Amino acid sequence: xIGDINVDMLGRVKSWPKPGQDCLAPHLxxxxxxxxxNSAMALARWGIGVRLAGCVGRDRFGDYVLEHLAQSGVxxxxxxxxxxxxxxxxxxxxxxxxxxxxxxxxxxNGRVGRIRNVRALCRGAAAAHLxxxxxxxxxxxxxxxxxxxxxxxxxxxxxxxxxxxxxxxxPGKILQLIxxxxxxxxxxxxATLLTGARDPRAAFVRLQKAGARELxxxxxxxxxxxxxxxxxxxxxxxxxxxxxxxxxxxAFVAGFLQARLRGWSLEEAAIAATAGxxxxxxxxxxxxxxxxxxxxxxxxxxxxxxxxWDAVRRSAVARLQNRNSLPERHR
Numbered sequence: 001x002i003g004d005i006n007v008d009m010l011g012r013v014k015s016w017p018k019p020g021q022d023c024l025a026p027h028l029x030x031x032x033x034x035x036x037x038n039s040a041m042a043l044a045r046w047g048i049g050v051r052l053a054g055c056v057g058r059d060r061f062g063d064y065v066l067e068h069l070a071q072s073g074v075x076x077x078x079x080x081x082x083x084x085x086x087x088x089x090x091x092x093x094x095x096x097x098x099x100x101x102x103x104x105x106x107x108x109n110g111r112v113g114r115i116r117n118v119r120a121l122c123r124g125a126a127a128a129h130l131x132x133x134x135x136x137x138x139x140x141x142x143x144x145x146x147x148x149x150x151x152x153x154x155x156x157x158x159x160x161x162x163x164x165x166x167x168x169x170x171p172g173k174i175l176q177l178i179x180x181x182x183x184x185x186x187x188x189x190x191a192t193l194l195t196g197a198r199d200p201r202a203a204f205v206r207l208q209k210a211g212a213r214e215l216x217x218x219x220x221x222x223x224x225x226x227x228x229x230x231x232x233x234x235x236x237x238x239x240x241x242x243x244x245x246x247x248x249x250x251a252f253v254a255g256f257l258q259a260r261l262r263g264w265s266l267e268e269a270a271i272a273a274t275a276g277x278x279x280x281x282x283x284x285x286x287x288x289x290x291x292x293x294x295x296x297x298x299x300x301x302x303x304x305x306x307x308x309w310d311a312v313r314r315s316a317v318a319r320l321q322n323r324n325s326l327p328e329r330h331r
Contacts, residue, residue, distance in 0.1 A: 003034065003036020003134065005054045005055070006089060008090050010029045015096075033088075035161065039161070045072070051077070051121055053078040053121060054078075055108045055109060057085055059086050085111050088107045098243050112134075112139040114139075115147070118147060126156050127151065127261060128148065128159075136166060159181060159184075161185045167189075168193055179210070181213075182214060184216070186207075186216075191204065201232045203217070216256060216270065219237075223236045223237040224252075226266055226270050236306065240281060240282045247280055247290050253273070254276060258272070272316050275296045
């Protein structure tokens with residue numbers, strides 16, 4: 001996996017401020033953040049062995065994120081450090097409805113240099129996960145391309161989680177990448193930016209025509225769309241009280257990817273993903289606080305779904321109870 005690694009400073013406020021007004025949070029929380037770090041830590045909590053590539057600064061924030069990543073079971077041997085930029089840092093303003101607004105900079109994330117041994121990074125790996133942010137800068141883009149080539153040469157698959165900034169800034173590049181990855185994950189807003197279609201189903205079809213193979217379109221609290229019989233099929237989500245949506249998309253992605261790595265069906269993977277995203281919004285913070293298999297299993301057991309999806313939900317619960325469902329190479 002290669003992606004952004006940040007420090008997130010979270011502040012919960014009573015209301016959004018007017019221009020020039022003070023906006024004081026009763027207290028602040030510091031967590032590991034960034035789409036790469038979040039997804040890596042969430043996958044580790046699912047019991048997946050993860051190697052993370054990226055770049056942090058030679059500063060105390062860099063020390064902080066590397067320490068917490070290692071404690072979470074993420075292999076950070078391929079995380080580079082630079083003295084030319086500080087570790088990515090974001091202040092996240094959270095309003096009572098759980099919505100969050102980001103202020104900050106990716107900083108060192110754009111300074112990824114050539115990976116010293118791509119073969120060693122990919123040795124024994126069944127898949128690689130990329131994020132759209134990798135392609136905003138030449139260094140990370142080159143590294144992501146090398147990883148993709150190596151994983152495909154080894155018979156593995158590659159997934160891409162697009163992201164808002166790449167959808168806005170480099171839509172043409174993202175559309176070019178679609179046919180070179182095996183699994184494409186993105187939100188409805190990102191799909192609209194890439195295709196011009198406001199309706200998620202219309203955007204889904206356009207992305208399929210652009211070359212998307214396995215496509216998962218995230219719909220937030222409404223669930224997601226997956227490909228079924230050549231077209232989009234809606235997958236429901238779970239009802240939870242939203243406290244903070246930070247990292248929910250990354251928890252969704254981790255739930256989906258761990259399922260596909262374990263050989264679950266597309267429908268089972270989608271249910272695990274929607275449950276992971278729903279579980280993530282019920283508490284403040286991402287990174288080391290994102291849900292793993294236990295939290296998701298608890299949510300899956302607590303709520304029934306309508307129609308055929310309840311049978312899929314029960315099947316996913318049974319999968320989670322089968323600790324031998326993961327091939328040895330992924331442990």
